[in-house]
Amino acid sequence: MSKQQSVKLTDYVGFDTIAAQIGKKIFKKGLNFNIMLVGESGSGKTTLVNTIFSKNFLESSGRKQAAEKSRKTTEILITTSVLTESNAKVRLTVIDTPGFGEQINNENCWVPLVKYIKDQHVAYLENEIKPERERVIPDTRVHVCLYFLNSGYRGLRQIDIEVLKRLCEVVNVVPVLSKADTLTVDEKMKVKEKVREAIELHRINIYPQPNPQDDQAEIELNNKVKKVMPFAVVGSNLTYEEDGEIIKGRKNPWGIINIENKDHCDFVLMRDFLLRTHLIDLVEVTSYKYYESFRTEQLQHIRDMRGAQPAQTTQQAQQTQQAQQVQPTQPTQQAQSANPFSIAIPAQQAKSPSFTKPSVQSSRKYISNALSK
Amino acid sequence: MEASNQKKKLQGYVGFANLPNQVHRKSIKRGFTFTLMVVGEAGIGKSTLINTLFETKIFPIKEETVVDAQTGVEITSMGAEIQEGGVKLRLTVVDTPGFGNSINNEENWKPILENIESRFDAFLGQENRVIKNKITDNRIDALIYFIKPTGHSLRAIDIEFMKRLHTKVNLIPVIPKSDTLTQDELTGFKSRVMADINYHQIQIFKPNWDPLDDAETVADCKDMLAKIPFAVIGSDKSYENDSGKTVRGRKYPWGLIEVDNESHNDFVKLRRMLICTHMNELKDATDTVLYENHRSQKLFTMGHVQDNTVFREYNPAAYLEEERRLHDLKMQKMEAEMNAVFQQKVQEKETKLKQSEEELYARHKEMKVNLEKQRIELEEKKKKLMSTNRPVTPIDKKQKRGLFSL
Numbered sequence: 001m002s003k004q005q006s007v008k009l010t011d012y013v014g015f016d017t018i019a020a021q022i023g024k025k026i027f028k029k030g031l032n033f034n035i036m037l038v039g040e041s042g043s044g045k046t047t048l049v050n051t052i053f054s055k056n057f058l059e060s061s062g063r064k065q066a067a068e069k070s071r072k073t074t075e076i077l078i079t080t081s082v083l084t085e086s087n088a089k090v091r092l093t094v095i096d097t098p099g100f101g102e103q104i105n106n107e108n109c110w111v112p113l114v115k116y117i118k119d120q121h122v123a124y125l126e127n128e129i130k131p132e133r134e135r136v137i138p139d140t141r142v143h144v145c146l147y148f149l150n151s152g153y154r155g156l157r158q159i160d161i162e163v164l165k166r167l168c169e170v171v172n173v174v175p176v177l178s179k180a181d182t183l184t185v186d187e188k189m190k191v192k193e194k195v196r197e198a199i200e201l202h203r204i205n206i207y208p209q210p211n212p213q214d215d216q217a218e219i220e221l222n223n224k225v226k227k228v229m230p231f232a233v234v235g236s237n238l239t240y241e242e243d244g245e246i247i248k249g250r251k252n253p254w255g256i257i258n259i260e261n262k263d264h265c266d267f268v269l270m271r272d273f274l275l276r277t278h279l280i281d282l283v284e285v286t287s288y289k290y291y292e293s294f295r296t297e298q299l300q301h302i303r304d305m306r307g308a309q310p311a312q313t314t315q316q317a318q319q320t321q322q323a324q325q326v327q328p329t330q331p332t333q334q335a336q337s338a339n340p341f342s343i344a345i346p347a348q349q350a351k352s353p354s355f356t357k358p359s360v361q362s363s364r365k366y367i368s369n370a371l372s373k
Numbered sequence: 374m375e376a377s378n379q380k381k382k383l384q385g386y387v388g389f390a391n392l393p394n395q396v397h398r399k400s401i402k403r404g405f406t407f408t409l410m411v412v413g414e415a416g417i418g419k420s421t422l423i424n425t426l427f428e429t430k431i432f433p434i435k436e437e438t439v440v441d442a443q444t445g446v447e448i449t450s451m452g453a454e455i456q457e458g459g460v461k462l463r464l465t466v467v468d469t470p471g472f473g474n475s476i477n478n479e480e481n482w483k484p485i486l487e488n489i490e491s492r493f494d495a496f497l498g499q500e501n502r503v504i505k506n507k508i509t510d511n512r513i514d515a516l517i518y519f520i521k522p523t524g525h526s527l528r529a530i531d532i533e534f535m536k537r538l539h540t541k542v543n544l545i546p547v548i549p550k551s552d553t554l555t556q557d558e559l560t561g562f563k564s565r566v567m568a569d570i571n572y573h574q575i576q577i578f579k580p581n582w583d584p585l586d587d588a589e590t591v592a593d594c595k596d597m598l599a600k601i602p603f604a605v606i607g608s609d610k611s612y613e614n615d616s617g618k619t620v621r622g623r624k625y626p627w628g629l630i631e632v633d634n635e636s637h638n639d640f641v642k643l644r645r646m647l648i649c650t651h652m653n654e655l656k657d658a659t660d661t662v663l664y665e666n667h668r669s670q671k672l673f674t675m676g677h678v679q680d681n682t683v684f685r686e687y688n689p690a691a692y693l694e695e696e697r698r699l700h701d702l703k704m705q706k707m708e709a710e711m712n713a714v715f716q717q718k719v720q721e722k723e724t725k726l727k728q729s730e731e732e733l734y735a736r737h738k739e740m741k742v743n744l745e746k747q748r749i750e751l752e753e754k755k756k757k758l759m760s761t762n763r764p765v766t767p768i769d770k771k772q773k774r775g776l777f778s779l
Contacts, residue, residue, distance in 0.1 A: 042523020062525035066572035070529045105477045159476045182553045255628020
């Protein structure tokens with residue numbers, strides 16, 4: 001029986017450089033960040049992404065010619081770019097969805113979106129359970145989905161509710177009120193209030209979700225963010241001069257909107273939220289929440305298909321229930337006692353309301369054990 | 374004898390120069406009516422714009438989210454009697470809540486088209502009464518269609534709606550919430566919208582002018598034409614602007630956009646065209662062109678036939694000749710068609726017969742072969758029978774012994 005004790009060090013040892021070491025490793029491995037943009041044509045998706053990264057690397061996918069026919073279904077358009085900032089390199093993939101909500105009959109317009117997200121999970125899972133797999137599995141899973149709301153409407157429309165409900169089951173969703181320069185301060189508050197009410201009423205689980213592993217600072221930050229959501233943003237890469245300063249914004253005969261001004265719009269808040277504070281969290285939540293539940297479902301399906309008898313499955317379920325609270329190493333023993341033809345599910349992945357983050361190492365060892373039988 | 378239209382010169386004061394004044398007084402006493410319909414998706418600014426146009430709260434601004442209630446398009450109308458400078462206007466605004474709000478918006482245009490046509494039919498019914506009382510005119514004089522300011526071009530639902538309704542009503546497309554777009558974006562958007570409208574051959578209401586009008590009116594009309602579709606904002610709140618004047622507008626942290634300022638948006642032009650200068654023309658167009666078209670269509674479908682003998686100018690003999698010629702042509706065409714059909718049928722029958730002939734031949738051959746086989750079999754059998762009847766010959770015996778010796 002191993003003993004755990006907490007020890008306070010008196011001299012400086014030096015392993016607090018872990019953060020830098022991990023950082024270096026991550027950048028050597030390469031960080032993949034995949035954003036999906038969902039919204040009607042003309043909501044400002046392309047402009048917003050270009051504004052966040054301060055570079056016009058995306059092109060709008062709207063219909064510009066009269067002779068061009070409008071799209072008959074939601075398409076998926078992927079643009080991958082490698083962004084470098086000081087010594088950090090990020091492989092950014094933007095998934096645009098032209099044709100979403102554009103037709104007269106928009107029933108099932110979310111189907112291509114959910115299918116794409118699930119396909120990425122499938123691809124990752126296939127790579128993961130290969131007997132001989134790569135050291136670094138290419139991560140094409142969608143980490144965040146920005147859903148663009150109509151800033152004119154009072155709250156959520158029917159189509160918004162339907163799509164949000166379905167998207168929140170498979171990906172982190174961040175609702176965005178684009179083109180917020182059309183709302184006065186009062187209207188902005190009212191619209192946000194209405195949207196938050198509707199989200200609560202329909203039980204839509206948008207990101208960030210409360211996590212029992214968060215510390216006080218994180219909880220406070222998330223609460224602060226939730227008060228501002230949905231972010232009312234304005235996008236622009238054009239610069240103007242005002243009072244001697246160069247500002248990024250939109251110029252109108254009645255005034256210039258400064259994007260970086262917190263009183264004008266929430267752009268800075270959103271950018272910091274996405275890139276500076278919650279980037280890694282988005283990737284992690286995708287991995288241990290959405291991907292894991294998908295994985296559980298799939299492996300359970302495989303196990304059922306391989307013909308585990310009903311008696312044994314209940315026994316196994318009991319065993320896994322007991323093992324839930326135990327350290328990762330124990331389930332391997334229990335799995336060995338189970339039916340050799342079934343891929344037993346690691347205890348942590350049994351459906352539980354608390355999202356414990358299992359270490360990647362243990363589950364890897366576990367699967368290889370299970371498959372080598 | 375036809376009356377001669379010669380221009381004669383008056384030699385004294387007669388007094389009919391006062392006619393316009395008489396008409397003017399009568400029409401003021403009678404009052405004016407104007408029926409306007411507004412179509413656009415929820416939250417796009419319909420109620421605000423109407424309230425701003427007529428400087429009175431005709432529509433209450435809707436606060437609640439109408440998500441759960443709505444499926445399909447409703448037609449509601451609000452009436453108001455407003456007065457300005459002694460002139461009474463009975464204004465009716467017809468709203469269409471629910472348009473474009475569902476997930477499936479197919480046929481959203483149907484209830485609207487039906488409503489417009491039913492108003493025409495009601496008017497037609499009143500006209501056809503034996504004893505005509507005072508006719509109430511409920512026909513829609515203008516339909517303001519609100520185009521969402523995406524900055525790209527028209528959406529599928531916009532094009533579909535306008536194509537369905539442009540021959541039944543005066544269409545006035547309008548871009549609300551124009552403060553979403555900068556001047557450059559707006560010019561681009563307007564040109565793309567007009568390109569779409571022209572590509573799909575949608576007829577929108579365009580202010581036209583008489584060549585005899587004075588230069589100012591003509592210039593005015595040309596200005597308006599250049600700005601179509603109008604990009605407007607609406608507001609019922611007033612603020613003080615930089616020069617100290619109290620104006621209607623929308624106040625943002627970065628500035629104040631004024632409703633009545635022509636450099637900020639086209640609201641003034643829209644109001645001028647809709648109310649000041651072309652209101653009567655809209656009513657006229659509804660009455661003479663749109664209504665008449667509908668009426669003729671309706672009467673044709675009801676079985677009325679155009680009775681041409683009412684027209685003096687036409688010649689009955691020529692008409693009969695024309696008819697006979699047409700009839701002959703038709704006969705010829707029918708004949709040719711019947712010939713072609715006949716030929717086709719004959720060919721088909723031929724090929725069929727050929728096929729069955731081949732089949733028969735093949736079958737015949739097969740049967741012959743079978744028969745032959747049977748005959749040979751029978752022969753053999755006969756031989757066998759015959760051979761078993763004969764006693765065994767010595768040759769056979771010898772052969773048999775041969776087999777077993779050694």
